[in-house]
Amino acid sequence: MKGQIVKIISNLYTVNCDGIKYDCHSRGKFRKNNLTPVVGDYVIIDAENNYILEILERKNYLIRPFVANVDQGLLVTSLKSPDFSTNLLDKLLCIMEINDIEPIICLTKMDLLNEDEKEKLLEVVAYYQKIGYKVFNNDNLSAVKKIFKGKTTVFTGQTGAGKSTLLNKLDETLDLETGEISKALGRGKHTTRHVELHELFGGKVLDTPGFSSLDFNDFTKEEVRDSFKEFGEVPCKFHDCMHINERDCNVKARVLSGDILESRYENYKKILDSIGKKW
């Protein structure tokens, strides 16, 4: 029988087969493709003996959190406390692009900005819209609700950015623990310690503990370059230009003219530098 893994707790795998959930065991790595099952995996199970027999081919796969078959990522991005970071945003966009996951930016904590801060940040945000990214605000719930239909969405973003708060507002039955509540009560309701796939607004949502670290080791420099989509809009003299030291580089020219956001270019160089290193 075919199903999808929706939860893993120690070595018990909950597999949803057309709405019926089976708690299954697995024998660790699968010899056929040397894979370990993760949440989001489509699998074939032996429903009588509660065993996972096979992992079906993945569309994509993320590490930390370990999840598979993700269509889109909701990048929950705080504008203040924690402060807005183009560096984190560009890293997440890069990871999403390379894994063929559509990034959608959801801003939070706009209410904490004064007028000056708001004006400055909205200019930066407008750049991301200009290069083609969808941007929502967390107070516009009716718009956010529409993005889930028919898709598997992973929530990502810094601790404290407002992921759980947003999920709770979207679906009150989830009742996830948020920063304030845990402080006030000093004990947990439901903390995200494991990954779980929830059904929400006609789609599926992966509620994860967040990215504990961002690892670019598996990426090539060319993949990172191509993930900065707007860099390729105007070709450079050399078709394989990395936009670092090459002559007649249109990316560098467009950074100087202000057509490309300087922080995007700086963050691009930082990611290139970090390849092969842990951070």
Ligand SMILES: Nc1nc2c(ncn2[C@@H]2O[C@H](COP(=O)(O)OP(=O)(O)O)[C@@H](O)[C@H]2O)c(=O)[nH]1
């Ligand atoms: N002012 C303000 N606070 C928010 C907003 N969204 C979340 N918070 C608060 O930020 C804190 C962290 O939120 P939480 O959802 O736990 O963040 P998570 O770690 O990403 O799940 C909590 O105290 C929330 O009440 C927002 O849009 N504005």
Ligand SMILES: [Mg+2]
């Ligand atoms: Mg949370």
Ligand SMILES: [Zn+2]
């Ligand atoms: Zn170039």
